[in-house]
Amino acid sequence: MTNPMKIRAKADGAVVEVKVLMSHRMETGLRKSDAGDVIPAHYIQLVTATYGDRTVLSAQWGPAVSANPFLDFKFKGGEKGGIIKVTWTDNHGESRTDEAIIN
Amino acid sequence: MYPGRRKFVKQTGGLIGLLLAAGFVRTEEWNRIAFEGKQLDDVIRGLGGNGAQESAEVVILAPEIAENGAVVPMQIISKLNKTESIAIVVEKNPNPLAANFSIPDGTLPDIQTRVKMAQTCSVYALVRAGGKFFYSAKEIKITQGGCGG
Numbered sequence: 054m055t056n057p058m059k060i061r062a063k064a065d066g067a068v069v070e071v072k073v074l075m076s077h078r079m080e081t082g083l084r085k086s087d088a089g090d091v092i093p094a095h096y097i098q099l100v101t102a103t104y105g106d107r108t109v110l111s112a113q114w115g116p117a118v119s120a121n122p123f124l125d126f127k128f129k130g131g132e133k134g135g136i137i138k139v140t141w142t143d144n145h146g147e148s149r150t151d152e153a154i155i156n
Numbered sequence: 157m158y159p160g161r162r163k164f165v166k167q168t169g170g171l172i173g174l175l176l177a178a179g180f181v182r183t184e185e186w187n188r189i190a191f192e193g194k195q196l197d198d199v200i201r202g203l204g205g206n207g208a209q210e211s212a213e214v215v216i217l218a219p220e221i222a223e224n225g226a227v228v229p230m231q232i233i234s235k236l237n238k239t240e241s242i243a244i245v246v247e248k249n250p251n252p253l254a255a256n257f258s259i260p261d262g263t264l265p266d267i268q269t270r271v272k273m274a275q276t277c278s279v280y281a282l283v284r285a286g287g288k289f290f291y292s293a294k295e296i297k298i299t300q301g302g303c304g305g
Contacts (some may be wrong), residue, residue: 068264081272085252098186102176109263111184115191117246117254117272119227125255125268 054055060153069131069155071102071109072143073124073139081116097122129144131155168197191253194279199253201247208282208289211236216281216294225273225298234265234287242267245285248277273298 056076075097082094090095096116102109109128131137133155140150190202200208206248219229232242242265243256256270272278278293 079249086187096243099184107262108260110257111253112257113184113186113191114255115251115253117249117251119270119272123268123270125231127264127266129262129264 055147055149058139058141058149058151060137060151062079062153062155064138067129068122068127069104069129069135070127070136071137071139071153072132073102073122075122075124075141077120077122077141079116079118079120083116088135089140093100095140095143095145097141097143100124102126102137104128104135104137107146109137117147160259161259163293168261171207184249186237187245187256190256191251192263193253196245196247196252196260196291198254200282202253203241203243203256203282203284203289205284205289208291211283211290211292214283214290214292216279217290218294218296220250221297221299222273223299225275225300227270228273228279228296228298229268229270229281231266231268232253232283234285234290236265236283239283241284242288244284245280246270246271246273246277247305249274260300269298 059074059120061072077097078095084092086092097114100112110126123150135155136152138152190199193199193202213235219283222228234289239259244254245252246254257267259265276297278295280291280293282291
């Protein structure tokens, strides 16, 4: 089970600022449990943000992005009431998409 | 010699095309080579470059001292024309490349995120602009490691 992202998108003049907080462990694969077993790597690898059919950001991440990742970016041409969608995919092939209305 | 080979290639090619069309195959692949690079130069090569030039047009906004290496906030701004991507590289992490952001037309080259740092070291912001790589560096002191907890 994956938890929803918190997405805020705010239009300020011609620029929309998008803030995303994802819920993910971002486990590096380098840590050990108390029993001494390696905790397997589990982290988001791909992130895509779209506005309509336009990709406004795409990213590739490694396990060094902090747990429960935060992302802030800005794009031009978005309008209030429009929808911004964000999708992540992790190294286990799990994926999640959430959306927010630009205000 | 292998009469079945051509047929196999033809059939699997068709299958891959179908899967692509149906959206079952991700067209963007995670760049394993860049993420497994151990030095800044390895990362640059992994991202398709051949060396990078230091540039004051690449700005790293981050604290001088971070108490918690597990969560180091930073903002990278590129003032270079035709900025295509922004990568964050943490020099002394086991795998230095933390993140690479593609900046399409219409998106500002101004990204904020939070990364883990294993120890005090330089953070590089690596920008691809007009097909060339540029970087700037900033040292961030870590008073508590990012690999624990």
